[in-house]
Amino acid sequence: VNEEEASLFDMLWLLLASVIFVPIFQKIPGGSPVLGYLAAGILIGPYGFSIIRNVHATKAIAEFGVVFLLFNIGLELSVERLSSMKKYVFGLGSAQVLATAGVIGLVAHYICGLPGPAAIVIGNGLALSSTAVVLQVLQERGESTSRHGRATFSVLLFQDLAVVVLLILIPLISPNSSKGGVGFQAIAEALGLAAVKAAVAITAIIAGGRLLLRPIYKQVAENQNAEIFSANTLLVILGTSLLTARAGLSMALGAFLAGLLLAETEFSLQVESDIAPYRGLLLGLFFMTVGMSIDPKLFVSNFPVVTGTLALLICGKTLLVSLMGRIFGISVISALRAGLLLAPGGEFAFVAFGEAVNQGIMSSQLSSLLFLVVGISMAITPWLAAGGQLIASRFEQNDVRSLLPVESETDDLQDHIIICGFGRVGQIIAQLLSERLIPFVALDVRSERVAVGRALDLPVYFGDAGSREVLHKIGAERACAAAITLDTPGANYRTVWALSKYFPNVKTFVRAHDVDHGVNLEKAGATAVVPETLEPSLQLAAAVLAQAKLPASEISATINEFRCRHLAELSELCEASGSSLGYGFTRIMSKTKSQSPDALDLDDAQVSEGTLAV
Numbered sequence: 001v002n003e004e005e006a007s008l009f010d011m012l013w014l015l016l017a018s019v020i021f022v023p024i025f026q027k028i029p030g031g032s033p034v035l036g037y038l039a040a041g042i043l044i045g046p047y048g049f050s051i052i053r054n055v056h057a058t059k060a061i062a063e064f065g066v067v068f069l070l071f072n073i074g075l076e077l078s079v080e081r082l083s084s085m086k087k088y089v090f091g092l093g094s095a096q097v098l099a100t101a102g103v104i105g106l107v108a109h110y111i112c113g114l115p116g117p118a119a120i121v122i123g124n125g126l127a128l129s130s131t132a133v134v135l136q137v138l139q140e141r142g143e144s145t146s147r148h149g150r151a152t153f154s155v156l157l158f159q160d161l162a163v164v165v166l167l168i169l170i171p172l173i174s175p176n177s178s179k180g181g182v183g184f185q186a187i188a189e190a191l192g193l194a195a196v197k198a199a200v201a202i203t204a205i206i207a208g209g210r211l212l213l214r215p216i217y218k219q220v221a222e223n224q225n226a227e228i229f230s231a232n233t234l235l236v237i238l239g240t241s242l243l244t245a246r247a248g249l250s251m252a253l254g255a256f257l258a259g260l261l262l263a264e265t266e267f268s269l270q271v272e273s274d275i276a277p278y279r280g281l282l283l284g285l286f287f288m289t290v291g292m293s294i295d296p297k298l299f300v301s302n303f304p305v306v307t308g309t310l311a312l313l314i315c316g317k318t319l320l321v322s323l324m325g326r327i328f329g330i331s332v333i334s335a336l337r338a339g340l341l342l343a344p345g346g347e348f349a350f351v352a353f354g355e356a357v358n359q360g361i362m363s364s365q366l367s368s369l370l371f372l373v374v375g376i377s378m379a380i381t382p383w384l385a386a387g388g389q390l391i392a393s394r395f396e397q398n399d400v401r402s403l404l405p406v407e408s409e410t411d412d413l414q415d416h417i418i419i420c421g422f423g424r425v426g427q428i429i430a431q432l433l434s435e436r437l438i439p440f441v442a443l444d445v446r447s448e449r450v451a452v453g454r455a456l457d458l459p460v461y462f463g464d465a466g467s468r469e470v471l472h473k474i475g476a477e478r479a480c481a482a483a484i485t486l487d488t489p490g491a492n493y494r495t496v497w498a499l500s501k502y503f504p505n506v507k508t509f510v511r512a513h514d515v516d517h518g519v520n521l522e523k524a525g526a527t528a529v530v531p532e533t534l535e536p537s538l539q540l541a542a543a544v545l546a547q548a549k550l551p552a553s554e555i556s557a558t559i560n561e562f563r564c565r566h567l568a569e570l571s572e573l574c575e576a577s578g579s580s581l582g583y584g585f586t587r588i589m590s591k592t593k594s595q596s597p598d599a600l601d602l603d604d605a606q607v608s609e610g611t612l613a614v
Contacts, residue, residue, distance in 0.1 A: 006053045013051050014058070017044050018284055032382035034136055037284050038375075041291020048296070055292055058285070063251065065286035066132045066347070067241050068279035070252040073135060073153070074259020075272050076144075076437040082260065084414040084439075085154050088328065092151060093158025095324045096342065100127035100317055107312075114362075117173040121356045122370065124166045126313060130346040131156045131252065132286055133381045137341070141385060145434045146457035148337035148388070150412075151330055155321075155342055160253050161198075163348045167355065168194050168248070174359035194248050201247035205240050205254060209261035217267045230274045236262070237275070250348075286347075293350060294375040298368060309373050314384070317343040333395055337388035337457060344381050345374030393455040413439050413475045418506065420465035420495050421485040422449045425511070429483050430458060441474040466494035468502045476503040481527075484510035489517045493524055500525025538563060 021043075022036035044051040052058060082089075105123025108114045114122070134152060135144075143149040168190050213236070220232045237255050244254030262268050299306055318339035325335025353367040417433055419426045419442035426442060430453070433440045442460040444450050453460025463470035465486065476482075482499055486492045492510050499506050507527040512518035518529045538559050545555045 007057075010052050010054060010058065013044050014040075014285065014288060017041075018288065022284075032137060032140060033284070034133055034140075034287050034382055035379065037287030038291040038294075038379045041288035042294050042296065043291075044288075045292030045294075047292070047294065047298075052292070055289075059289045059292075062282065062286040062289040065279070065282035065284070066252045067237065067255045067282075068275055069132055069135060069283055071237050071255035071259040072272060072275060072279055074256040074261075075263050075268050077260055077263060079260060079264065080415060081437075081439065084412050085150060087412055088151050088154030089158050092324055092328045092330075093155045093162075095327070096155050096321055097124075097127050097159060097162045099324060100320050103316065103320060104313075117175070118356070118362045118366075120173060121166070121170060121352060121361055124162075124169075125349040125352040125356075125370070126317075126345055126374070128159050128163060128166075128346040128348050128352075129156060129342045130344060130378045130381065131160060132283065132347060133290075133344070133378050134341050136283065136287075137382050137385050140382075141389075142431075142434055143385075143457055145437055145439060145459075147330065147334040147459055148341070148457050150439075151325060151328075151334065151338045152341050155338070157256075159346070159348075160250050160256075163250065163352070164194060164198065164248055165191060166348075166352055170352065170355050170359055170361065174361055176360050197247040198244075198249050201244050201249065201254070202257065205243060205257045206261065209240075209258060210264075213261055214265050214267075217262075217265060221267065229270070233271050233274050234278075290347065290375055290378055293371050294379070295368065295372055298372055299376070302369060302372075306369065306372055306376070309369070310376055313345065313373060313377060314340075314343045314380075333392045333454075334457060337385075337392060340384040340388040341381065343384065344377035346378070349374045389455065389457070392457060393451075413441065414478050415480045416440055416475065416478070418443070418465075418471075418474065418476060418479050418482040419485070420482060421487065421491075422446075422453055422460050423485060423487065425485040426483070427453075429485070430460075434458070441479075443470065443474065466491065466498045468498055471498060471503060476506060479503070479506050481507040481509065484508060489513050489520075492517075493520055496521055496524040496526045534563070534566065 017040035018037060021040040022033045025031045025036035025039060026033060028035070042048050046052070046055055101120075101123040103123075104126050105119045108122045109116060109119035112119075134156060138144045138149050138152065144153070169187065172187050172190060216232065217229075220229050236258050240254035240258040241251035242254070244257075245251045262271055318336070321339035321342050322332075322335040325338055326332065330338070350371060353362065353370050356362045357364050357367045416439040417429075419429055419433075419440055422430070422442045422444040426444070430440060430442055440459065442453060442458065443463045443465045444453075444460065445462065445464055447462055450460050450462045461470075461474065463473070465471070465484070476499065482495075484492050484495050486495060492512075496508050496510055499508050504525075508525065509528045509530065510521050510526050511530045511532040512521055513532060518531065521529050541562075542555050542559055545558065546552070550558075
């Protein structure tokens with residue numbers, strides 16, 4: 001078989017293994033596609049049936065899975081949201097890396113008797129976690145915007161920066177180093193040079209991205225060529241990845257910065273759609289290459305050592321991360337869940353330990369055992385996440401005090417959304433915000449609803465949304481909008497009034513039970529009022545008309561005509577009742593019909609005070 005045919009066979013086996021194993025592991029309780037990919041990698045890898053011939057080339061391609069994942073995460077964030085997390089990125093992240101590396105390094109040196117350089121590499125290598133596995137698990141479970149999800153992502157982001165220091169440090173502490181071991185001046189010079197290169201690369205990406213990305217994408221979009229648009233996106237991802245790699249940083253960090261800058265443009269949704277197939281396939285390939293690093297025979301022959309080391313790693317890191325989380329104001333449950341997610345080792349440990357072997361710092365036998373421990377720990381990450389949710393639901397089920405808002409848990413939020421009422425409507429809004437990684441906080445006075453949200457580790461708290469003190473504790477003075485979906489008209493009115501009086505910066509969007517209720521809400525200061533029965537009725541009517549075999553175009557015209565007529569009648573009723581602004585929707589609709597979008601005044605195109613949002 002020639003080289004081209006061998007590569008084709010490798011690709012076929014990789015696809016076949018993923019098609020077989022991923023669905024099987026998805027059906028296992030607490031299972032995840034990640035586990036399926038890992039199992040497939042073990043089976044077809046060099047320690048299984050050795051079906052894959054060119055493992056090295058496969059791993060090189062698979063690295064781009066992490067690159068595309070971080071690019072996608074950047075697309076779903078923004079510079080403002082990232083800046084609000086700086087306390088966790090640089091505070092909690094640095095504390096986690098330093099504390100974990102220090103404890104593991106001391107244990108390796110004084111208890112296991114390893115030399116100092118080997119202990120330093122092992123401590124720092126095992127302090128790192130898997131960005132790819134953890135972020136994928138968080139996305140699968142819908143926990144990316146949860147309290148423990150935000151803290152976990154912040155730590156992972158700092159770890160991507162810390163790995164640069166480790167890779168610079170390894171040659172300097174090597175017995176083969178020309179500088180004769182550890183030298184403070186040599187280390188300081190190397191780290192200083194790396195910091196300058198990193199700063200230049202990051203500054204170039206941010207400055208160039210803000211100046212060039214929007215004009216370039218605008219020019220490409222005007223050609224209306226989908227293939228060129230996708231090619232341009234790949235060029236941006238690979239170009240920024242190469243730039244950070246040349247500066248000594250990870251390729252994934254460059255892609256993350258590119259995604260962060262593209263998130264500020266109007267092209268982000270199309271870009272996200274274009275990269276989805278690449279990200280999914282390459283990330284699956286990456287997980288399979290991790291499975292290829294796990295040697296089942298070595299695991300069986302060294303079962304006590306491997307399982308003991310694995311247990312110490314998981315328990316020790318969970319304890320340390322939980323402690324660091326509490327110091328930085330995270331609740332006990334959220335800190336524990338973050339600890340369980342960050343406890344396993346990460347993909348950069350393979351790189352660090354491999355380089356340590358090349359530099360003569362540790363033996364290949366020791367590195368093989370560490371590879372095994374790290375690989376297995378990454379494989380059990382989905383079950384650790386499920387265990388964290390189970391612990392959270394047990395602890396918070398009957399403890400109302402744990403459901404109350406804690407100011408330290410929300411002090412990092414900026415321009416977030418407040419959801420007042422976590423019933424069916426509030427839960428749908430929360431789901432939509434979570435999918436777009438938009439920060440939010442929800443309030444409800446029914447403990448069972450709050451417990452449902454907290455079991456998913458969503459930022460849902462027990463409290464009266466009409467209370468000034470409760471609103472202050474969830475950072476209402478820094479919020480941008482509030483969706484008010486409480487059960488009773490009185491509760492809705494009190495909440496609108498409190499937000500308008502004490503937090504006028506917050507735009508309030510509220511549902512009205514009837515016309516009189518809508519007028520009162522408007523007078524209380526509501527930004528927009530939504531009649532709760534109109535849209536559900538129209539959707540139901542559309543379904544009935546479709547069943548009656550009416551054409552889709554006729555159904556749409558009928559529904560739109562009825563909506564406009566109904567809202568016009570509502571406006572007349574509001575004016576007759578003495579309302580100065582009414583629902584205002586018909587005024588905007590009439591201007592939209594009579595003018596082109598470009599001719600509309602900006603203030604008219606936006607939701608104005610007292611407007612009915614539909």
